[in-house]
Amino acid sequence: MATVKEEMETVVAKPNPAVPVPAAAHETVVIASDEWGPEAPPDHREFVRFTRLHRTLHVCMIVSFITLALTGMSLKFSFTGWARFMSRMLGGFQVAGFIHRTAAVIMFATFIAHIVDLCKLKKREYGSWKALLLGPNSMIPMKPDLLEFIATMKWFVGLGPRPQYGRWTYWEKFDYFAVFWGVFIIGSTGLTLWFPVFFTRFIPGSFINVATIIHSDEALLATGFIFTVHFFNTHLRPEKFPMDTTVFTGHMKLAELKRDKPREYEALLASGRMAQHLAEPHPAIVVKTIRLFAWMALSIGFSIIVWIIYAMLFAYR
Numbered sequence: 001m002a003t004v005k006e007e008m009e010t011v012v013a014k015p016n017p018a019v020p021v022p023a024a025a026h027e028t029v030v031i032a033s034d035e036w037g038p039e040a041p042p043d044h045r046e047f048v049r050f051t052r053l054h055r056t057l058h059v060c061m062i063v064s065f066i067t068l069a070l071t072g073m074s075l076k077f078s079f080t081g082w083a084r085f086m087s088r089m090l091g092g093f094q095v096a097g098f099i100h101r102t103a104a105v106i107m108f109a110t111f112i113a114h115i116v117d118l119c120k121l122k123k124r125e126y127g128s129w130k131a132l133l134l135g136p137n138s139m140i141p142m143k144p145d146l147l148e149f150i151a152t153m154k155w156f157v158g159l160g161p162r163p164q165y166g167r168w169t170y171w172e173k174f175d176y177f178a179v180f181w182g183v184f185i186i187g188s189t190g191l192t193l194w195f196p197v198f199f200t201r202f203i204p205g206s207f208i209n210v211a212t213i214i215h216s217d218e219a220l221l222a223t224g225f226i227f228t229v230h231f232f233n234t235h236l237r238p239e240k241f242p243m244d245t246t247v248f249t250g251h252m253k254l255a256e257l258k259r260d261k262p263r264e265y266e267a268l269l270a271s272g273r274m275a276q277h278l279a280e281p282h283p284a285i286v287v288k289t290i291r292l293f294a295w296m297a298l299s300i301g302f303s304i305i306v307w308i309i310y311a312m313l314f315a316y317r
């Protein structure tokens with residue numbers, strides 16, 4: 001995942017000549033937009049949280065996951081009218097199977113691109129896996145995450161203040177590793193179903209049945225998790241409702257950074273490097289297009305959940 005250094009590089013690599021960076025630029029962003037004094041006008045620039053590569057990979061993940069879920073569920077719940085409608089739209093169950101495999105290739109490619117990016121990041125900036133994986137911007141859950149989790153539970157019931165979250169919250173780390181786990185389990189069993197002749201050279205034939213059950217149930221779990229818990233954590237919690245576009249635009253407002261990631265905000269100010277992380281907002285048409293895409297993804301995700309609940313409650317055989 002992106003580190004502060006990496007994002008800095010992205011922004012610094014493409015300076016916007018129209019935006020002069022003041023000598024002590026970090027001082028001009030010390031105050032959130034609602035607290036600007038008369039001598040310090042609000043900085044309209046936005047904080048760059050995700051690089052272009054991260055945004056692209058996330059879109060690839062969304063497109064491939066939704067395609068896999070739609071085509072996979074139309075096989076799993078093939079006895080429902082919805083599944084028949086879906087597969088007719090796609091050109092039949094066989095075509096759905098072909099689309100499923102194509103989307104699986106996109107998902108594998110996305111996953112591999114992320115791993116290659118991590119290897120490059122390690123080489124370029126950290127020197128060792130230990131430094132990358134155990135550093136301050138690591139995605140690995142550590143003791144402070146457990147403490148933040150406990151503090152958050154206390155905050156929920158009014159027994160303490162909101163924790164001072166840093167670059168990655170415990171729920172973001174959880175969602176990240178849920179995908180790692182999911183790709184490993186669903187991917188390996190999916191490949192077994194795709195190439196049964198090859199795999200049964202090494203494993204007993206009965207494992208194909210086991211792989212079908214694991215693939216199918218893990219797919220149900222992943223779909224249920226992504227389109228409810230992940231959607232809620234990211235888009236539906238009160239601070240973000242109805243949608244957080246940060247992962248699509250790569251940008252977040254400074255006031256938002258200060259509120260959502262106070263520890264990261266303070267650290268950037270203290271280092272005097274905040275200005276290097278700022279960029280001009282995207283043109284309105286780009287943001288509108290992004291919102292349209294995000295709304296479509298959210299709507300499809302919620303529809304799949306309704307479809308699954310309906311199939312489980314009223315049509316399951």
Ligand code: HEM
Binds near residue numbers: 076
């Ligand atoms: C990423 C790699 C994946 C591969 C290689 C893969 C491959 C496959 C294959 C070969 C089948 C059998 C299809 C057929 O008989 O035509 C299948 C079925 C299925 N897949 Fe995947 N898949 C992958 C990911 C996913 C994901 C991410 C989901 C859902 C989120 C999913 C959901 C399903 C479901 C529900 C079935 C039907 C299982 C059943 O019959 O109960 N798959 N998959």
